[in-house]
Amino acid sequence: DAGITQSPRHKVTETGTPVTLRCHQTENHRYMYWYRQDPGHGLRLIHYSYGVKDTDKGEVSDGYSVSRSKTEDFLLTLESATSSQTSVYFCAIRPSQGRGLFETQYFGPGTRLLVL
C-alpha cells in the first residue's frame, strides 16, 4: 500500500460543469502524477508535479489544470467538463529518494468520471 487515496471514487457530472479530483498521499513524496485511462489508449499522462507549486504538462493536458499547495495533495480540475473527458483517472506518486536511480511510480485506486 503506497498510502495514496483518491476522491471521489466515482462521479457523474454534466457537460460544462467544473470538476475537481483529489489525490492525497501520506508519505510526503516529491513527485505526483495524474493519468487518464481509456480503452484502446492505455494510460496517458495529463500533468505531473515535482514539488509544491511546481507542475508541468503531460501528453494530454488540454482542458485540465492542476494545483499543489501542499506536499500531500495534488488536485486535478476540469474547468468545464466535456463528454470526451469521461474516463478513469489515476494518480501516482514516486518516492524522491531511495530505491536506486530510477524510482517507481505507485498508483492509487482511480476515480471513474462520467460526463453526460
Next chain:
Amino acid sequence: EDQVTQSPEALRLQEGESSSLNCSYTVSGLRGLFWYRQDPGKGPEFLFTLYSAGEEKEKERLKATLTKKESFLHITAPKPEDSATYLCAPSTGTASKLTFGTGTRLQVTL
C-alpha cells in the same frame, strides 16, 4: 514520438501452459522499463523495473527480460490468479515520465 506496442492484445492460457508477452518500444533516452499488473477496477500494481539490456528479474511465476528494443514477460505454469492485464511502460526524462502500452489481457483457465 515515443511509442509502445504490446502483443498479443489478449491471451487465453490453460493452467500450467507457459507463454510470453511482448512489449516493443521506441523512445528517446530510456531510463527504465516498468511492468505493471492491473486487475479490473483497480490501479496498476508494480511488478518489475529493468534498467539495461540483458537484465532479467523474477517474481514467482513471472520473469521479465529486456533488450534494446523489446521486453518480454514470461509466465511459467500460470495459475488462474495470474489473470489480469499486464502493462509495460518505458520511462524517460528526469521526471521519470511513463509511456504506457495498451496492455495484454491474460486469462488463465483451469
